Amino acid sequence: MREKAEWICLEQSVELPDEVLDSKIRQDIVGKIRDVAQIQEQIWKVEIQFPIDNVGTEVSQFLNVLYGNISLVDGIKVVDLEWEKLTEIFPGPAFGISGVREQIGEKNRPLSCTALKPMGFSPGKLGRLCFEFARGGLDIIKDDHGLANQSYAEFEDRVKACVLAVKRAFEETGNRARYYPNITADGGSIERYRRAYEMGADGVLFSPHLVGLDQLALLRKDPTPLPIMAHPSFSGSLVVSRSHGFSHDFLYGSLWRALGADFVIYPNVGGRFNFTAEQCEAINTAARTSDSPFKPCFPTPGGGVEAAQVHEWKKRYGVDTVFLIGGSLYKNEAGVFTAAKEFRQALES
């Protein structure tokens, strides 16, 4: 195992055999093993330290050092990292739990969230759905992550319709929902991020793995003052294997938080995906722990939650949680307005 760890130290830095290195490079550049300990049968925990200068100031080179070439072999899983020396690269959330609560004006209860869908609907139809959800009292209404810039509901038309819907619902009912359009776009998403703000959106949905994790940090560092909700689309390859990739809490809790996500969406236990209760709890902990240089962010479990069970989940996950319920609201035979109202009531109970 020590031999394997030594290989990682070389592969993730100089990428040369030890025998060709001069002593200065070996001393200053190659990773150093801090600890090797067997923790279970067939599983060892290895701590390696890399010089901060190997990373420089970019997220892309950070990923290269952390898991570039070694991603190409099975048997190495990243579970933790010391963030303290990386705060130049990683900004952490701009808003975080407290900033989002301030924006929404709710201090003491979990927040409700749903998704506008399906793709194929016109901006008018999405706007009407948005109006019903807002009228019903939901806190956050986000685009489904599949709403991009397709011809049936282009970004600008969709945002316009939904911002207006939220405004009308507020005027009619006093319920002030927040609308978060999906800004994920080729070439980074800064342009749609800024445009969303100009058009009156309250936050944004963003899928960092579709366009690069560096883009999440770049959005965060942009002065546009909108919270960012990160979606796990295309991220699963990093977590589905027990012997490869990143642990669930490291990826969705620690890393996304470090990059600047104010909300981290993950598929809740019991839904259509296979995250375990333990993995979900670990994500919640990593997103909220005070043992981090970054502001805490909102765990946002999606799927696997029915409005009727929200009270139970609230006890289990705590008040600093955003519950994302999609499909089960659409299935409610009383319609989405009633479904939204029941969801809101369940949260307040």
Place this chain on the structure above:
Amino acid sequence: MREKAEWICLEQSVELPDEVLDSKIRQDIVGKIRDVAQIQEQIWKVEIQFPIDNVGTEVSQFLNVLYGNISLVDGIKVVDLEWEKLTEIFPGPAFGISGVREQIGEKNRPLSCTALKPMGFSPGKLGRLCFEFARGGLDIIKDDHGLANQSYAEFEDRVKACVLAVKRAFEETGNRARYYPNITADGGSIERYRRAYEMGADGVLFSPHLVGLDQLALLRKDPTPLPIMAHPSFSGSLVVSRSHGFSHDFLYGSLWRALGADFVIYPNVGGRFNFTAEQCEAINTAARTSDSPFKPCFPTPGGGVEAAQVHEWKKRYGVDTVFLIGGSLYKNEAGVFTAAKEFRQALES
């Protein structure tokens, strides 16, 4: 299995249960199963067709439809795609094998390539290495993918030193090597791509998985006339599992070629990683097949090849191959100049 395929059709389009859909959405938007066939014990091949309008015109939304949410479960592997209708999004290589051969002026033999390393070396030291490799007669000298913009060898200083080294070697020996700096950078890499051209580089190295696959297509669509060599750093999670992700040939052969890579680097069988001979051959085939709307691109097996064995590999992989040899040249006790010369001679034999 048909039920699972139906779930994929819904999950990767409307992301709603079938019962809440109206008939128009079901007809026009939801994916359609074309075929389900058992091909081995426990393995089925499923063909699904998605409406092209669900994808729109962006690589990010293409990935979302192809493998967004389903990346979060184990048991689904993408092995093939019909590219014919996707040529608006996917440009294919600008140069390809024939364009690169024209640039280099070699029509009938495999090409040689090495990497400048390690990180930690100054631009002066990297330039001297580059000079020796160029003098020895190598075709392409690329940066190691770990050379980003670290303080010990910043991008501009490094490119300047290596472009000059290649020029001097040409003047002294008549050997004209091509220098490909690593342009991978946060926020896409267009700026370094253009700068590399202005400074006299001959091509570029780029790691698409560190910054997003969309960025590869964007580089390709930029008018900067430099071939792009794609590196697999951080891509491994998509291929290491037998039951998850993309097949090796689909990712490195088909998809990278479609996005615009002129060279696809992959770790050769027998080296430090575990790609099989069969997987490597399949990548070569996918990169070069004429059964594609895109120009063929150069398979670039790296690692696991010693200069002395190049003659064997040439017979096995064919002349339209670029052999990337790094570590074994550095280990040659006669020095890198002699090592490069022997490599070049082995290719020409």
